[in-house]
């Protein structure tokens with residue numbers, strides 16, 4: 153193929169497969185057809201820039217040792233560096249209140265440094281957020297360990313930006329003025345540089361999670377944070393990587409993944425720990441008692457979750473959505489839209505503050521006061537699903553979808569709950585319906601789901617999860 157012929161539309165199926173295969177093998181990245189135009193444009197530009205005769209010649213060049221720089225260049229171009237400081241506030245709250253204090257106390261007891269791996273750190277916002285949190289938590293403890301955060305990424309551009317540690321715009325959107333004043337030094341170009349007190353805690357390294365050995369000894373790490381990195385990894389690639397995380401983590405250490413990522417059906421070597429609106433995976437060794445956690449131990453589910461067995465009659469009933477609850481006619485539960493709005497506001501507030509039982513109760517009351525208020529069912533469903541009451545969540549979310557079939561966020565949540573309850577065929581259907589509905593859903597409703605992804609990425613995720621659920625429904629191994 154000539155250079156001029158390498159246009160987005162000009163990659164043949166075989167060429168696209170060769171390119172995608174190369175990237176899967178080099179970085180674990182799986183590119184489906186939705187990303188074909190973007191990938192073809194990138195590689196077309198690189199072929200032109202290097203003067204390679206065609207895609208085959210380009211791939212041959214970057215596969216050879218002498219092509220390492222160009223290979224890195226391509227990887228830099230195809231990776232997605234989307235990130236920001238204090239991304240996913242519920243996880244940040246869980247780290248501040250639960251994980252970091254627990255891990256720091258343990259590190260002190262063992263007389264060693266607290267070691268954190270920010271794996272797939274992008275341009276550095278994540279490891280520096282962790283450094284700031286760790287320093288703040290350390291200041292509240294009677295005795296604190298030395299903190300060492302190792303930040304790694306595949307992209308050399310991202311690593312260079314992490315080393316620069318200067319930020320502006322979107323990166324700082326969740327940084328309030330107090331944090332900005334404490335942890336950043338304003339620069340003459342309008343950017344903000346992370347101050348040495350946080351910066352010095354972070355070691356930065358170029359590292360490929362798929363092809364390189366972890367930069368740690370067995371059991372050396374207390375916390376692995378690998379968020380929004382493996383979302384496009386094939387299951388086997390993810391399984392291998394999670395195995396390496398397990399090896400480098402010490403007993404009682406935690407793995408934190410992105411909110412759309414899960415180890416369900418990937419491994420049962422970790423224990424899923426619910427932490428408010430967030431969750432983490434803990435490495436437990438049966439022979440090694442995990443030190444007592446303060447404050448009281450979190451709700452624990454062992455992953456993978458138990459398959460819920462139902463009778464055929466129950467299954468048949470559940471495949472039909474229930475009609476929304478009829479308004480109660482007693483004096484204290486007359487439909488009242490204003491009252492419902494207030495209840496829903498309180499329910500959302502409770503959800504945000506991790507008061508799940510209250511959120512579910514308030515949302516259910518809002519639904520009684522205004523039975524056609526879709527969001528009341530969505531909030532109730534989210535609250536119930538967060539504490540592991542997926543069956544309760546199913547009831548609420550089915551009502552939401554019944555009332556608003558185009559509510560992509562409700563369909564997405566319903567698909568997740570169905571999948572966790574072992575209803576794989578239904579989950580596959582819902583994920584596909586969510587893929588169609590999400591682009592038409594009010595972006596404000598998607599804020600929590602997106603968490604830095606764009607809608608196209610979420611749609612791609614839905615399709616992938618739908619395929620996985622189909623395979624499970626057909627009884628294939630995960």
Ligand SMILES: C[S@@+](CC[C@H](N)C(=O)[O-])C[C@H]1O[C@@H](n2cnc3c(N)ncnc32)[C@H](O)[C@@H]1O
Nearest residue numbers: 179231235272274305306307360361379380381
């Ligand atoms: C979307 S960013 C996530 C950044 C950060 N973890 C967060 O959640 O905000 C994904 C990062 O993963 C990195 N990445 C993708 N594949 C990787 C691999 N095989 N090894 C290391 N890093 C990888 C990309 O370069 C990119 O910087």
